[in-house]
Amino acid sequence: MRIKIDEKALKKLVEPALRDTAKTYNKDFESLSRTHQGRPVEEIRREVKRIFKKHGGSIDAAEAAQYAQIISEGKQVKFEA
Numbered sequence: 478m479r480i481k482i483d484e485k486a487l488k489k490l491v492e493p494a495l496r497d498t499a500k501t502y503n504k505d506f507e508s509l510s511r512t513h514q515g516r517p518v519e520e521i522r523r524e525v526k527r528i529f530k531k532h533g534g535s536i537d538a539a540e541a542a543q544y545a546q547i548i549s550e551g552k553q554v555k556f557e558a
Contacts, residue, residue: 495558501532506544506554514551521545 505528513521522538522545529536536544544554 492558498532499556499558502528502556505531506548506556510548510551510553513548516549518542518545518549521548 509521509524509528513524522541525541525544525548526536526538529541547554
């Protein structure tokens with residue numbers, strides 16, 4: 478038996494959830510950027526991991542450190558769907 482997936486229909490169903498997820502993460506990261514600009518990367522890295530865990534996700538230490546470095550430098554992390 479073969480199953481044919483309508484990729485356009487699937488994309489149409491999934492995109493709103495992806496946009497909502499990106500919006501949620503952006504809100505948390507904007508807040509983190511405001512409160513942690515200039516702070517040590519290790520401190521921010523822990524907060525980045527906490528945000529991902531809060532939303533049921535996970536992130537490896539290296540990627541969390543990259544986001545933390547960006548935030549420490551006063552730049553924004555932006556998620557897109």
